[in-house]
Amino acid sequence: MSDYFDELAALLRDRGVPAERVASTIEELAGHVAESGADPEEEFGPVAAFADSLGGDTGAAGDDGTAGDGRAASAGESWSWTADIFADERRLNEFGEQGWEVDRVDRRGMFVSHRDSERPQRWEYRRETVWPEGRSAVTERLAPDGWEPCGTWFLYEYFKRPGAASVGPAAEIGSPPPAPGGRLFFSARFLLILVAFVLLTVVAGWVVVGFIGSAGSGDDGAGFAAGVAVGVAVVGGAAAALWSLARRDR
Template sequence: MNTEPSTYFDELAAALRGAGVPANQIASTIAELRGHLTDSGTSPEEEFGPAADFAARLGGTVPAAAEPAGKAETWLWTADIYNDRRLLALHGDQGWEVEGLDTLGRFMCRRVPGAALRWEYRRELISGKRRDEVLDRLAPEGWEICGEWMLFAYFKRPKAASEGPAGALDALPERPGRWLFLSRKGKALLAVWMLLVLGAVAVTLVGVFDMPAYTAPFVALFGATGALVGLKRDATKGCRG
């Protein structure tokens, strides 16, 4: 049994190239695996199994008649902070890799048939001086930042780095038909804010109580501020939990 890590990873890289896995993905995956191996203190075979078998699990086998690897699927979706981590875990298990967040806060995902891996994600608060502390703490564990939105940063790493062969993906479920995922609490908060805005607009338009014209935007701003404070409080609890 080969126990030399450098030889093991050379064999793994060669096998992945033979399976059609892109070179940049091979380099990234092996770097993550090396980091995990350093932390675990075990040999490659003990942690991941034989190199050829592990490569087959990671890269898959692409039949000649199948769609060639490299034709990537893309998908944009979003969720509120009450279910984003659950959905990231679900979609990560289906091979969706988050490559960033757009200006609307949507996760920009990519998946390559024949070369997809399972991904795991985590969310962290990065407000104030926390950013450098969070990055320094997570980098040695193989976590890579994949997007930022307001007070939050999202991190990813292939599950192969933490679960070995169990992190490979054998089949790709169909891309979900939805793009918006709101929890019950998120829907309730949105409904309350909309009611505040509509109520303020109605009162201003009707002229009840001689309310000034700036009432509507003031109430809307007040509601939005309250919602943001509540979201930050709940997100802090969630990140610490």
């Protein structure tokens, strides 16, 4: 793995990419490969061709300072964004309809995307839950329908295909809308879970503090026992609600 990135760094320097940008690009790409477990050459292609796509005037980093695909700067707009697991697939297809193509998912969970400025076209996306050892099997199963992997986040594998695969020439966009203004797209369900998690933490802390206070004061513990019972009921109910919501991730 290190040989690939050492050669890539040397090729980028030969192409005039500033040393600081080379370092940040290599760090980002190496982090991505370390998290995904992919082989660098399988993930990015032959090192010389990949260096060509990243080097020169196109720049080697996205607009958020992370390493990009290289096509973003040269072919049009670039944009990085993220969404929670309840909204990601819907948002991917929403932005895909606007011409945004995801190049990869970076180590922060951001969808690093670009849109062709000359001939933007629609993109379609889907998400699959896979274990690392089953990733290649899922990729092979979806490939005949035009799906190709475009990012990995824990056990989630994201796939894309050009809209032309399903709608033909109608996939080309005449006048794409402006780039969305935000970068974070969280659903109401995710925010509800976040609030519930905070409440669970507060209740758990309250139970612990009550236990310490009761033990220190020599209290008979009756009041504390009642508090624990209430706390357990609240935590149990909230945990059940969280589990129910988390299971409905589609």
